[in-house]
Amino acid sequence: MSPDDIPAAGRLDRIRSLLRGLPGPLGNGDMFAWVNQGDADAVSAEAFALIDGAGLVECLNPDRPGDAPGNPAELMARLTEIDEAAAMRILIGLAATTLAYHARGRYEEGKARQVFEAMVRLLGPANRWWANTDLTAWNPVTRHTFDALVVGAGNGIIVTVLAFDED
Numbered sequence: 001m002s003p004d005d006i007p008a009a010g011r012l013d014r015i016r017s018l019l020r021g022l023p024g025p026l027g028n029g030d031m032f033a034w035v036n037q038g039d040a041d042a043v044s045a046e047a048f049a050l051i052d053g054a055g056l057v058e059c060l061n062p063d064r065p066g067d068a069p070g071n072p073a074e075l076m077a078r079l080t081e082i083d084e085a086a087a088m089r090i091l092i093g094l095a096a097t098t099l100a101y102h103a104r105g106r107y108e109e110g111k112a113r114q115v116f117e118a119m120v121r122l123l124g125p126a127n128r129w130w131a132n133t134d135l136t137a138w139n140p141v142t143r144h145t146f147d148a149l150v151v152g153a154g155n156g157i158i159v160t161v162l163a164f165d166e167d
Helices: 008-019 040-053 072-077 084-096 109-123
Strands: 024-026 029-037 080-082 128-131 146-154 157-165
Touching: 008 029, 008 109, 008 157, 029 040, 040 072, 040 128, 040 146, 040 157, 080 084, 084 109, 084 128, 084 146, 084 157, 109 146, 109 157
Parallel strands: none
Antiparallel strands: 024 029, 029 157, 080 128, 128 146, 146 157
């Protein structure tokens, strides 16, 4: 059965199930994974709403303001469109190691590859990807010292994975 044969609600459920074990505390930071309906035109608004809704944009210390984006347009300006192979490298890296200390992450690399390959198949062949990092440098998208955001859109679904950490 191809992804096109699975109704959107079924694909959403399957992707949510795949990513269920990803979120939670990781190193000094945390990792989130969201899956919602939407297309590439909705990526900036969707990703910003999720990050802001999680309280990761607001400045907690007025004496040390962060450099988080203030709106969806500012967020999108910090993201670069990347190909699927680059998205996979980043997603696998985020799941396999922490950002600040590069300690063991949520999954072994093989398990991470398996999860994200299945997710990509469910998104279908016409997916698009954006990220704020290549895991060596990044444009900040939260108030945290380190953060990594990968957003994919395809087949009526938006997947957002965010990791952040402190040193």
